[in-house]
Amino acid sequence: xxxxxxxxxxxxxxxxxxxxxxxxxxxxxxxxxxxxxxxxxxxxxxxxxxxxxxxxxxxxxxxxxxxxxxxxxxxxxxxxxxxxxxxxxxxxxxxxxxxxxxxxxxxxxxxxxxxxxxxxxxxxxxxxxxxxxxxxxxxxxxxxxxxxxxxxxxxxxxxxxxxxxxxxxxxxxxxxxxxxxxxxxxxxxxxxxxxxxxxxxxxxxxxxxxxxxxxxxxxxxxxxxxxxxxxxxxxxxxxxxxxxxxxxxxxxxxxxxxxxxxxxxxxxxxxxxxxxxxxxxxxxxxxxxxxxxxxxxxxxxxxxxxxxxxxxxxxxxxxxxxxxxxxxxxxxxxxxxxxxxxxxxxxxxxxxxxxxxxxxxxxxxxxxxxxxxxxxxxxxxxxxxxxxxxxxxxxxxxxxxxxxxxxxxxxxxxxxxxxxxxxxxxxxxxxxxxxxxxxxxxxxxxxxxxxxxxxxxxxxxxxxxxxxxxxxxxxxxxxxxxxxxxxxxxxxxxxxxxxxxxxxxxxxxxxxxxxxxxxxxxxxxxxxxxxxxxxxxxxxxxxxxxxxxxxxxxxxxxxxxxxxxxxxxxxxxxxxxxxxxxxxxxxxxxxxxxxxxxxxxxxxxxxxxxxxxxxxxxxxxxxxxxxxxxxxxxxxxxxxxxxxxxxxxxxxxxxxxxxxxxxxxxxxxxxxxxxxxxxxxxxxxxxxxxxxxxxxxxxxxxxxxxxxxxxxxxxxxxxxxxxxxxxxxxxxxxxxxxxxxxxxxxxxxxxxxxxxxxxxxxxxxxxxxxxxxxxxxxxxxxxxxxxxxxxxxxxxxxxxxxxxxxxxxxxxxxxxxxxxxxxxxxxxxxxxxxxxxxxxxxxxxxxxxxxxxxxxxxxxxxxxxxxxxxxxxxxxxxxxxxxxxxx
Numbered sequence: 001x002x003x004x005x006x007x008x009x010x011x012x013x014x015x016x017x018x019x020x021x022x023x024x025x026x027x028x029x030x031x032x033x034x035x036x037x038x039x040x041x042x043x044x045x046x047x048x049x050x051x052x053x054x055x056x057x058x059x060x061x062x063x064x065x066x067x068x069x070x071x072x073x074x075x076x077x078x079x080x081x082x083x084x085x086x087x088x089x090x091x092x093x094x095x096x097x098x099x100x101x102x103x104x105x106x107x108x109x110x111x112x113x114x115x116x117x118x119x120x121x122x123x124x125x126x127x128x129x130x131x132x133x134x135x136x137x138x139x140x141x142x143x144x145x146x147x148x149x150x151x152x153x154x155x156x157x158x159x160x161x162x163x164x165x166x167x168x169x170x171x172x173x174x175x176x177x178x179x180x181x182x183x184x185x186x187x188x189x190x191x192x193x194x195x196x197x198x199x200x201x202x203x204x205x206x207x208x209x210x211x212x213x214x215x216x217x218x219x220x221x222x223x224x225x226x227x228x229x230x231x232x233x234x235x236x237x238x239x240x241x242x243x244x245x246x247x248x249x250x251x252x253x254x255x256x257x258x259x260x261x262x263x264x265x266x267x268x269x270x271x272x273x274x275x276x277x278x279x280x281x282x283x284x285x286x287x288x289x290x291x292x293x294x295x296x297x298x299x300x301x302x303x304x305x306x307x308x309x310x311x312x313x314x315x316x317x318x319x320x321x322x323x324x325x326x327x328x329x330x331x332x333x334x335x336x337x338x339x340x341x342x343x344x345x346x347x348x349x350x351x352x353x354x355x356x357x358x359x360x361x362x363x364x365x366x367x368x369x370x371x372x373x374x375x376x377x378x379x380x381x382x383x384x385x386x387x388x389x390x391x392x393x394x395x396x397x398x399x400x401x402x403x404x405x406x407x408x409x410x411x412x413x414x415x416x417x418x419x420x421x422x423x424x425x426x427x428x429x430x431x432x433x434x435x436x437x438x439x440x441x442x443x444x445x446x447x448x449x450x451x452x453x454x455x456x457x458x459x460x461x462x463x464x465x466x467x468x469x470x471x472x473x474x475x476x477x478x479x480x481x482x483x484x485x486x487x488x489x490x491x492x493x494x495x496x497x498x499x500x501x502x503x504x505x506x507x508x509x510x511x512x513x514x515x516x517x518x519x520x521x522x523x524x525x526x527x528x529x530x531x532x533x534x535x536x537x538x539x540x541x542x543x544x545x546x547x548x549x550x551x552x553x554x555x556x557x558x559x560x561x562x563x564x565x566x567x568x569x570x571x572x573x574x575x576x577x578x579x580x581x582x583x584x585x586x587x588x589x590x591x592x593x594x595x596x597x598x599x600x601x602x603x604x605x606x607x608x609x610x611x612x613x614x615x616x617x618x619x620x621x622x623x624x625x626x627x628x629x630x631x632x633x634x635x636x637x638x639x640x641x642x643x644x645x646x647x648x649x650x651x652x653x654x655x656x657x658x659x660x661x662x663x664x665x666x667x668x669x670x671x672x673x674x675x676x677x678x679x680x681x682x683x684x685x686x687x688x689x690x691x692x693x694x695x696x697x698x699x700x701x702x703x704x705x706x707x708x709x710x711x712x713x714x715x716x717x718x719x720x721x722x723x724x725x726x727x728x729x730x731x732x733x734x735x736x737x738x739x740x741x742x743x744x745x746x747x748x749x750x751x752x753x754x755x756x757x758x759x760x761x762x763x764x765x766x767x768x769x770x771x772x773x774x775x776x777x778x779x780x781x782x783x784x785x786x787x788x789x790x791x792x793x794x795x796x797x798x799x800x801x802x803x804x805x806x807x808x809x810x811x812x813x814x815x816x817x818x819x820x821x822x823x824x825x826x827x828x829x830x831x832x833x834x835x836x837x838x839x840x841x842x843x844x845x846x847x848x849x850x851x852x853x854x855x856x857x858x859x860x861x862x863x864x865x866x867x868x869x870x871x872x873x874x875x876x877x878x879x880x881x882x883x884x885x886x887x
Contacts, residue, residue, distance in 0.1 A: 017059055017138050017139065017140050018138070018139055018140075018141065019136065019137065019138050019139075020050065020052075020136070020137045020139070020161070021134070021135070021136045021137075022050070022134070022135045022136075022160060022161065023066075023132065023133075023134055023135075024048065024119075024132065024133045024134070024135055024160070025131065025132050026046055026119070026121040026129075026130065026131060026132070026133070028044070028071060028072050028073065028121075028129060029072075031044035031045055031046055032045055032046050032047040032550055032551055033045050033047070033515070033517075033550060033551030033552050034515050034516075034517065034551070034552065035079070035098070035120070036079055036508070036516075036517040036518075036552050036564060036567060037079060037091070037564050038078075038079050038080065038081040038082060038089060038090045038091050039078050039079065039081070039090060039091040039092060039093045039094060040078060040079055040091070040094055040098075041075060041076070041077070041078060041079075041095060041098070041124065042075070042077045042078065042079050043075055043098065043120055043122050043124075044075075044120070044121065044122065045118055045119070045120055046118070046119045046120075046121065047104075047116065047117070047118055047119075047550050048116070048117040048118075048119060048135065048160055049107075049114045049115070049116050049117075049158055049159045049160065050114055050115045050116075050117075050135070050137060050159065050160060050161060051112065051113075051114050051159040051161050051162065051164055051165060051168070052106075052113045052114055052115060052137075052139050052141075052168075053113065053139075053141045053147070053168040054111050054112070054113060054141075054142070054145035054146065054147035054168060054169065055113065055141055055142030055145030056106075056113045056139045056140065056141045056142070057106070057139060057140050057141075057142075058106050058115050058137060058138075058139050059137075059138040059139055059140055060137070060138045061103065061115065061117075061135065061136065061137045061138070062135070062136045063101055063117070063119075063133055063134070063135050063136075064133060064134050065100065065130040065132070065133045066132045066133060066134055067130075067131045067132040068123070068126070068128040068129060068130050068131060069128065069129055069131050070127070070128060070129065071122060071127070071128070071129040072129075075122050075124075076095075078093055078095075079508075080357075080358070080359065080508050080509045080510050080516075081355075081357075081358075081509065082506045082507075082508070082518070082566045083348075083349065083354075083358070083506070083507060083508075083509055088354070088355060089506075089566060095124065096124075097123070097124040097125045098120055098124065099120070100119065100120055100121075100123070100130070101117055101118065101119040101120065102117065102118045102119075103115075103116075103117055104116035104117060104118055105299055105300065105302075107302035107304065108276040108277075108302055108304065109150055109152075109153060109276065109302065109304035109306070110148065110149075110150030110152070110153075110234075110238060110276060110304075110306050111145065111146050111147050111148045111149070111150065111169065112149070112150065112153070112165075112169065114159060115137060115139075116302075117135070119133070146603075146605070147168060147169045147170060148169065148170060148171070148172045148238060148605075149165060149169045149170065149171050149172065150172075150238060150306060151172060151178070151238065151240045152240060152304075152305050152306060152307065152308060152539070152542065154535065154539065154543065155543075170605075170609065172238055176204070176206070176236070176237040176239075176622060177204040177205060177206035177237070177239055178203055178204055178239050178240045178241065179198060179203045179204065179205045179206070179239065179240070179241045179242075179243065179581065180205075180206050180207075180208060180230075180233065180239050180241070180242050180243070181205060181206070181207045181208070181243045181245060182207075182208050182210055182213065182226070182242065182243070182244050182245065182251060183209075183210055183244065183245025183246045183250065183251055183312075184209065184210060184211065184245070184246060184250055184315075185207070185209045186317075187245050187246065187315075187317065187320055188207050188245070188869075189867070189868035189869060190317050190318075190320040190321040190324065191245070191320060191321075191324045192324070192811065192867065192868055192869045192882040192883070192884065193321075193324050193325050193328050193811050193882060193884055194324035194325075194327055194328060194579070195324075195869060195880075195882065196810055196811050196869075196880070196881070196882040197327075197328045197331065197332075198581065199880060201584065203241075203581070206239075208229075210226070210246065210250060210251050213225065213226055213229045214226065214252075216229075217229045217232075220285075221252070222252040223252045223253065223254035223255070223271060224254075226251070226252060226272065227254070227271055227272055227275070230242065230272055230275060230307070231275050234275050234306055234307065236622075236623070237622075238306070239307065240307065240308060241307070241308050241309075241310075241538055241580050241581050242272060242273075242307045242308065242309045242310075242580070243309075243310055243311070243312065243579060243580065243581075244269065244272075244309065244310070244311040244312070245311075245312050245320065246311075246312070246313070246314075246315055247313050247314060247315050247479070247488075248267065248313070248479050248480045249315075250315055251311070253267040253268060253269060253271075253479060253480065253502075253575075254267070254268050254269070254270075254271030254272070254287065255267060255268075255287070256268045256270070256271065256279075256287050256288035256572045257286040257287060257288055257289055258288060258289065258290055258565045258566070258568040258569040258571075258572055259289070259290065259565045259569075260289045260290050260291075260296075260297050260565065261284070261286070261289065262286070262289070262565070264503070266288075266502060266503045266569055266572045266573050267479050267480050267502040267503070267573075267575070268288075268502065268572040268573065268575060269309045269310075269311055269575050269576070270309070270545060270571065270572055270575075271287065271288075272307065272309050273305045273306065273307050273308065273309045273542055273545070274301065274302065274303060274304060274305060274306065275306040275307060276302065276304065276306055277300060277301040277302050277303070277304075278298070278300035278301070279298060279301060280298060281297070281298040281299050281300035281301070282297060282298060282299075286298075288301065288568070288572060289565075290564055290565035290568045292564070303545060303546050303549040303550075303571070304546060305542035305543070305545065305546060307542075308536065308538025308539050308541070308542050308580040308581075309538060309541075309542070309576065309580055310497065310537065310538050310541075310576040310577070310578050310579050310580035310581075311575065311576065311577055311578075312491070312577070312578070312579070313479055313487075313488045313491065313577050314488065314491070314492055316492075319492045322492065323491060323492065323495075323496075323578075326464075326466040326495075326496055327466065327496045327578075327579050327582060329464065329465075329466065330465070330466035330496045330582065331582065331583075333465065335412075335465075337412040337413065337414055337465050338414030338465075339377070339378055339379060339414055340378060340379045340380075340381070340412070340413045340414055340415075341371075341375050341378040341379070341380045341381070341413060341414065341415040341416070341417065341531075342380075342381050342383075342407055342408070342411075342413040342415070342416045342417070343367040343370065343371065343375075343380055343381065343382045343383070343417055343418075344382075344383040344384075344399055344404050344407075344416075344418045344419075344420075344452065344453070345362075345363025345364050345366060345367045345382075345383070345384055345385075345392075345399070345418065345419040345420070346363050346385055346399060346419065346420040346421070346427075346428075346429040346430065346452060347360075347361065347362050347363065347385055347392065347429070347430060347431075347432075348361040348362070348363060348419070348420075348421070348507055348509070349361050349430075349509055350390060350432050350442040351442070352441050352442060353441075353442045353443075353444070353447075358509040358510070359509055359510025360509075360510065361507065361508075361509050361510055361511055362384075362385075362392050362393070363384070363392075363419035363420065363472075364382070364384035364385065364392035364393040364395065365392075365393065365511075365512065366419060366511065366520045366523070366524075367382060367384070367417070367419065368382075368393055369513065369524070370417065370523075370524060370527055373524075373528075373532075374524065374527040374528040374531055374532040375415070375527060375531055375532075377531075377532075378414075378415065378531065381396050381397070381407065381413070382395040382396045382397070383395055383396065383397045383398065383399045383400070383403065383404055383407075384398075384399055385398075385399045385429060385431065386398035386399065387399075387431050387433075388431040388432045388433050388434070388448075389432045389433060389434050389435050389442075389446070390432055390442075399429060399452065401450065401451050401452060401453075404452065404453060404457065405453075405456070405457045408453070408457050408458065408461075408494065409457070409458075409459075409460055409461050409462055409463075410462050410463060411463065412463045412464075412465030412467075413465075413467050414465075414467065414468060415467065415468050415469075415470075415527070415531060416467045416468070416469045416470075417469070417470040417472070417523065417527065418452070418453060418469075418470075418471060418472065418473070419472040419473070419520070419523070420452050420453075420472075420473050421473060421474065422471070422473025422474045422475050422476045422486075422501070423474070423475050423476075424475045424476070424478035424481050424483070424485050424486065425454060425455050425483070425484075425485065425486050425489075426451055426452070426453065426454035426455070426486060427452045427453050427454075427471065427473040427476060427486070428449050428450060428451055428452055429449065429450045429451075429452045430447055430448075430449055431447070431448050431449075431450060432446055432447060433446055433447070433448045434446055453486070454486065455484075455486060455489050458489055458490050458493040458494050459493070461493055461494055466494065466495060466496035467494050467495055467496065468495070468496060468497045468498075468530065468537065468578075468582065469487075469490055469494075469495050469497070469498040469499070469500075470498075470499045470523055470526060470527065471486070471487055471498065471499065471500040471501070472505065472519050472520070472523045473500075473501065473505070474501055474503070474504045474505050475501060475502075475503065475504065476500040476501055477498070477500030477501050477502045477573075477574075477575050477577060478502060478503075479502050479575065480502070485500070486500070487500030487575075487577050488577060491577045491578060495577065495578055496537075496578055496579060496582050497537040497576060497577070497578030497579060497580075497582045498576070498577040498578055499526060499541060499574050499575070499576055499577075500574065500575065500577060501573040501574055501575075502573050502575050503569070503573045504569070504573070505519040505522075505569075505570055505573055505574065506518055506519060506566035506567070506569060506570055507519040507520055508520070508521075514551075517551070517552035517567055518552075518566075518567070518570065519570055521548070521551070521552065522544060522548055522570050522571075522574065525544045525547050525548060525551075526540055526541065526544045529541075529543050529544055529547075530583065534583070534585075535583065536580060536581050536582060536583040536584040537576060537578060537579065537580055537581070537582040537583055538576065538579075538580020538581060538582075539580075539584075540583075541574075541576045541580070545571045545574075548567065548570065548571050549567075549568070549571060552567045593617055593619070593635050593636060594611055594612075594615060594617050594619045594635060594636060594637045594638070594639065594787070595619075595622065595632070595635040595637075595638045595639070596608050596611065596619060596622070596639045596641065597622055597623075597625065597638060597639065597640045597641065598622075598623055598641040598643075599623055599624060599625075599642070599645045600623075600642075600643055600644065600645035601641065601643055603623075604641065604759070604760050606760070606764075606774065607639070607641075607759055607760070607778070610774060610775055610778045611639065611778060611782075613775070614775060614778050614779050614782060614788070615782055615787055615788065617636065617787075625651050625654055625655075632654055632655070632657070632658040632663070633658065633661060633663075633873060633878050635658075635663070636664065636787060637663070637664040637665070637666070637782075637785055637787050638655070638658065638663060638664070638665050638666070639666045639667075640655070640665065640666065640667040640668070640669075641668055641669070641758075641759070641760075642667060642668065642669030642672050643668075643669045643670065643758070644669065644670065645669070647680075652678055652680045653680075655667075655680050656678070656679045656680040656683065659680070659683050659749075659750040659752065660679075660749070660750070662749055662750060663750055663751075664750065664751045664752075664785040664786070664787060665683075665750070665751070665752050665753070666752075666753040666755065666781060666785065667684070667752070667753070667754060667755065668742075668754075668755035668756065668757065668758060668759065669756075670691070670715055670716060670756065670758070672688070672716075672754075672756075673688065674686045674687060674688040674716075674718060674754060675687055675688060683745065683747075683750060683752050684725075684743070684745055684752045684754040685720060685721050685722055685724070685725040685743070685745045685752075685754075686718045686719065686720055686721060686725065686743050686745075686754045687718065687719060687721055688716040688717070688718045688756065689716060689717045689718070689719075690716070690717070691715065691716050692715045692716065692717055692739050694732065694733060694739075695732075695733045696708050696715055696731045696732055696733065696739065696741070696757060697731075697732070697733045698731050698732070698733075699729055699730075699731040699741060699757060699762065699777075700729065700730055700731055701728060701729055701780060704772040704776060704777070704780065705772060706762050706763070706772050706774070706776075706777050707762070707763040708731060708757065708761055708762055708763065715739070715741065715756045715757050716756045717739045717740055717756070718740050718741075718743065718754060718756050719740055719743075720743050724745070724746075724747075725743050725744065725745045726743065726744045726745075726746070727740055727742070727743055728742050728743065728744045728753070728780075728784055729741045729742035729755070729757070730742075731757065740756075741755060741756055741757045742754065742755040742756070742757070744784050744785075746784075746786075751784075751785050751786060753781060753784060753785065759777075762774050762777060804820070804821045805818070805819075805820055805821075805830075805872060805874055805878070805879045806818070806819050806821065806879065807819075807872060807879055807881050810881050810882060811881075811882035811883070811884045812857065812881065812882070812883060812884070813857075813883070813884055813885070813886045814856060814857035814864065814883065814886055815854065815855075815856055815857065816854065816855045816857070816881065817852065817853075817854055818830060818843070818845070818852065818853050818854070818855060818872060818879075819845075819852045819853075820845050820852075820874060828844070828845045828874050829842055829843075829844060829845075829874065830842060830843040830844070830845055830853065830872060830873070830874045831872075831873045831874070832855065832870055832871070832872055832873075833870065833871040833873060834865075834868070834869075834870055834871075840859040840860065840865060840870070841855070841858070841859050841860050842860075843855060845874070857883055865883060866883070867882075867883050867884050867885050868882070868883060869881070869882055870882075870883065
């Protein structure tokens with residue numbers, strides 16, 4: 001420990017230390033959450049997260065309380081025990097004084113770094129409320145860390161200093177893709193209708209085969225291999241949504257252990273959502289153990305979601321197709337049924353059972369709270385227990401198997417949220433039938449169990465509307481059982497997204513409001529995020545997990561009997577069966593896509609972000625090209641930053657084919673030999689000479705000048721081979737000679753810029769400097785490539801009128817109308833490919849048919865093409881279409 005402290009003290013000298021100072025105020029009625037350990041005081045807890053610059057290390061911190069006062073409320077109540085229908089977790093009562101604050105560690109959310117603290121303002125010993133405190137932190141920073149704000153950060157108050165976020169971090173303005181689908185390749189065509197709909201919302205979707213992932217990635221087990229693959233993809237280009245397609249035997253689930261050094265394993269996909277954490281911090285081979293503080297358990301888990309995750313847990317082609325169609329119908333429904341909620345709820349326990357100290361826990365009380373708060377804008381139908389000795393609250397219908405089945409099978413509800421004791425295939429009611437002995441206590445022999453909902457409840461469905469279902473019952477999502485679970489079955493017949501427990505869910509007997517924690521609070525917060533706040537299913541699920549760990553995962557590190565881990569099990573066990581993007585609002589679709597290809601260097605985020613801002617297009621960064629017939633044709637322009645990299649022959653051929661089909665290519669690099677006898681380099685129409693030996697301190701066009709910081713560059717002097725190729729940039733030093741740095745070859749069929757200087761060496765804007773900005777240089781290059789056009793009068797650049805390829809209806813049952821717009825006159829060949837890259841047909845679009853043609857869904861031999869995804873391609877345009885079965 002002493003060496004650890006010495007290292008921390010040396011860091012400021014090595015990297016340069018900075019200090020943050022904040023005054024904290026703790027309002028008594030607005031805590032982050034409460035301590036929840038059984039038989040311990042129920043005390044308000046405030047989580048304080050302090051944002052730090054990217055790559056920071058915390059050197060030291062100090063927290064001093066500065067003002068105290070008598071509390072408004074009493075804090076003498078002890079927490080109830082945990083119960084999961086089978087076992088009770090309790091402890092001996094204790095009123096000892098907990099620590100005033102706890103350092104929870106240096107955490108990450110994607111690229112964001114932050115220090116986290118839990119503070120208990122109530123002082124048990126003095127009975128005073130510590131109203132104010134001063135927090136001082138000293139940190140060191142790695143200035144070369146990537147600093148993107150994750151797309152999954154939705155709160156504007158997660159950090160106490162959130163206003164600093166734009167000083168230290170920037171929004172991600174580009175993406176390779178934002179939706180990753182992982183499963184078996186043979187399953188993907190059955191998602192075609194879903195794929196077409198999500199693309200129409202502006203999503204860029206990438207598919208990855210699970211067998212390839214598991215074969216090519218290392219890890220302690222299959223789940224670890226998959227997570228390592230996801231981490232590498234996220235590091236290369238952050239994405240937002242992850243859809244796992246297949247049951248646990250196809251796409252692995254992770255097995256987590258919430259109990260410290262425990263043995264029970266909880267199947268969970270949360271392992272794939274939090275990609276920045278160390279899930280086995282203590283190295284004992286058990287992932288996800290509860291930590292009471294730094295150095296205890298798996299303390300390096302931060303619970304922040306880098307990715308929103310859902311799973312279609314079936315291996316059936318037909319069921320996948322049905323689920324995909326139901327999701328699209330749900331998302332596009334205009335009848336209004338999505339604003340209806342069905343709320344059936346049973347007693348979890350009556351007062352005095354199964355243990356005498358248990359307070360009554362009525363699911364009807366929970367649903368009434370939901371109805372009047374987070375579901376207040378919904379038309380709610382309630383079913384509460386009306387049978388037996390002690391009926392629940394009044395409800396629209398009595399809680400009854402046949403009545404509930406009728407509502408599920410014959411009526412459409414956007415939300416179904418049930419609460420009861422459960423198993424893998426059903427949820428059941430426990431009813432106190434009578435009090436024959438007159439003792440006013442629910443004796444075991446006075447209890448009777450009745451089925452509430454089961455697999456048959458989702459048989460003979462007569463309506464087509466899908467539902468979002470929350471199953472507040474144990475085991476309803478038992479994903480790794482030999483037989484199908486209730487949640488999986490409901491997904492195939494009725495659901496678009498189902499939150500269900502893969503193992504036990506723990507509840508708090510006597511629950512009356514969300515501050516109590518347990519499964520009822522988890523249910524409340526999910527509906528709060530999805531129904532009230534309008535988040536997508538995946539975002540609502542992930543932020544419920546994060547919120548639950550912030551609100552209720554507080555223990556006492558000095559109390560070995562404090563039992564907190566069941567709250568963590570609730571986070572792990574509730575899995576999202578369904579599409580995580582359900583409820584996602586439409587995204588603005590970009591005007592086109594630009595590829596930034598940097599094969600042998602770091603990502604140039606300044607270039608990527610500036611291209612995106614100036615072009616209003618989606619910019620994709622990649623360090624490799626893909627050997628695929630259709631890959632490069634996706635891009636309206638390509639910026640190839642080659643530097644000293646030697647293009648292999650197949651990449652030269654791919655880029656040449658891209659230009660031959662009408663592409664626009666900017667290529668730079670001191671190591672590029674423009675004299676190579678290859679069609680690619682011939683399209684640049686330049687020759688290169690010996691490297692420039694003089695400093696290049698500026699880069700200039702006819703009207704602009706940019707400062708360059710490379711004093712000893714490896715640039716080559718170049719010149720044009722024909723008069724049709726125009727010099728657009730040159731440079732040198734103030735006192736030295738000038739050199740030719742970039743040429744434009746503007747052909748009707750393609751456009752190229754050959755550049756021998758490095759964009760990364762252009763100096764950023766300098767206040768009061770006459771030099772032009774980097775933004776102006778990128779604007780100039782895009783204008784030369786005609787990605788942007790200049791309006792005649794105002795000299796403003798706007799995105800070029802981009803040729804487009806459309807097809808409708810899409811999806812289609814076999815007859816499509818295909819049209820080219822904003823295209824040059826003449827004949828244009830339209831090729832149609834399947835997903836294997838095989839050309840199956842081709843059409844001619846010309847002036848006579850106004851660049852419009854019909855396709856009957858048949859190949860060149862006149863055979864009907866099978867349902868699935870197909871690619872239309874003309875020049876550098878492409879369009880993904882979907883054929884669906886004929887009715």
